[in-house]
Amino acid sequence: MAMRMTTDARIKIAVQKSGRLTDHSLELLVRCGLSYSRGKDQLICYGENMPVDVLLVRDDDIPRLVQEDICDLGIVGLNIIEERRLELISQGEKELFSEVGTLDFGQCRLSFGLPAGVPFEGPQQLQGKRIATTYPRILADYLKRNGVEAQIVAFSGAVEIAPSLGKADLICDLVSSGSTLRAHQLYEAATILESRATMIQTPKALVGEKARWLQRLLLRIQGVLQVKESKYIMLHAPRSALKAITALLPGSESPTIIPLEGRDDKVAVHAVCRENVFWETLEQLKEAGASSMLVLPVEKMLA
Ligand code: PRP
Ligand code: ZN
Numbered sequence: 314m315a316m317r318m319t320t321d322a323r324i325k326i327a328v329q330k331s332g333r334l335t336d337h338s339l340e341l342l343v344r345c346g347l348s349y350s351r352g353k354d355q356l357i358c359y360g361e362n363m364p365v366d367v368l369l370v371r372d373d374d375i376p377r378l379v380q381e382d383i384c385d386l387g388i389v390g391l392n393i394i395e396e397r398r399l400e401l402i403s404q405g406e407k408e409l410f411s412e413v414g415t416l417d418f419g420q421c422r423l424s425f426g427l428p429a430g431v432p433f434e435g436p437q438q439l440q441g442k443r444i445a446t447t448y449p450r451i452l453a454d455y456l457k458r459n460g461v462e463a464q465i466v467a468f469s470g471a472v473e474i475a476p477s478l479g480k481a482d483l484i485c486d487l488v489s490s491g492s493t494l495r496a497h498q499l500y501e502a503a504t505i506l507e508s509r510a511t512m513i514q515t516p517k518a519l520v521g522e523k524a525r526w527l528q529r530l531l532l533r534i535q536g537v538l539q540v541k542e543s544k545y546i547m548l549h550a551p552r553s554a555l556k557a558i559t560a561l562l563p564g565s566e567s568p569t570i571i572p573l574e575g576r577d578d579k580v581a582v583h584a585v586c587r588e589n590v591f592w593e594t595l596e597q598l599k600e601a602g603a604s605s606m607l608v609l610p611v612e613k614m615l616a
Contacts, residue, residue: 322523323364324530327378327387330356330369333489334510337418338388342367345533364526375513379410382515385527388416392423392448392487392508399450410513413531417538419510421489423448426499428476428483433502439463439483445475446485455505473497536614543611544590547583549573554602555580561598564588585611 328338339358342349347365349358358367368384375389376397387410394412401409425444427433436459445466446452456463466481473493475481487508488494488501512534519527546565550558559568564587571581582603590608598606 325384327384329372408516413512416510423506426484442482445481545609548606
């Protein structure tokens with residue numbers, strides 16, 4: 314086990330151990346073709362068919378693990394990336410991790426939560442207030458940009474109890490469904506950061522075989538994200554309506570036009586749509602003259 318860890322040729326990816334990003338992150342890697350076995354301690358997933366290992370860690374540790382080149386890649390929320398980025402910059406650190414791309418899960422917001430019944434009239438209202446948060450740097454940055462001075466009460470968790478304990482007037486915390494806020498008689502007043510799961514990469518350049526594998530993995534990730542939205546659509550179209558019909562196909566570049574045996578007036582149109590195809594689109598296509606429509610999911614895609 315330790316042997317494999319020290320082999321530098323393997324790509325190490327840091328993923329949240331347990332939380333909102335865990336399942337989606339592992340699923341993404343599996344869809345990229347990775348099969349793995351989980352170590353006894355459950356903290357490392359060893360890739361069996363690719364030189365890729367997944368380290369399951371606390372999400373707050375992920376930016377540091379990647380910035381210090383202990384892991385080559387990390388999947389973590391933009392909220393945590395941003396907080397850590399501001400911290401590193403304030404420490405004069407030059408070599409940060411780089412953001413490779415935004416993923417399609419882990420959507421949430423960093424927002425102000427105010428006690429129910431207290432209206433929010435804009436940033437100026439925060440002047441002199443006590444705000445509890447686990448994101449002191451993002452909050453400080455926001456207050457500074459808005460020319461407001463407030464007292465930041467730093468918490469390491471369970472921020473939502475601060476107002477009822479009398480420790481803060483309001484909070485600044487992550488909101489997803491909003492149920493945590495509601496359960497504590499708070500409401501979401503304003504958002505200061507929209508967050509999503511994001512892939513980050515070590516500042517150190519990778520070389521050789523490892524660099525090639527990283528490139529392959531990143532292309533596969535792109536492919537996985539693309540196919541989720543993509544559909545393959547087939548339909549029959551009157552030649553006279555071909556232009557109108559192809560214009561209606563969402564996010565498709567150049568459809569394939571195939572003649573229909575024994576028909577001069579109609580052709581078959583096959584196209585990859587890079588956006589989801591909804592019922593409304595099919596109805597519009599029908600209106601434009603299309604018939605025999607078939608929409609299929611796309612399994613894999615490689616540019
Ligand atoms: C955040 C936040 C709330 C909860 C909000 O914590 O601190 O507790 O999510 O989600 P909701 O709007 O769906 O109720 P998170 O799960 O990120 O855990 P952590 O802060 O301990 O990392
Ligand atoms: Zn956390």
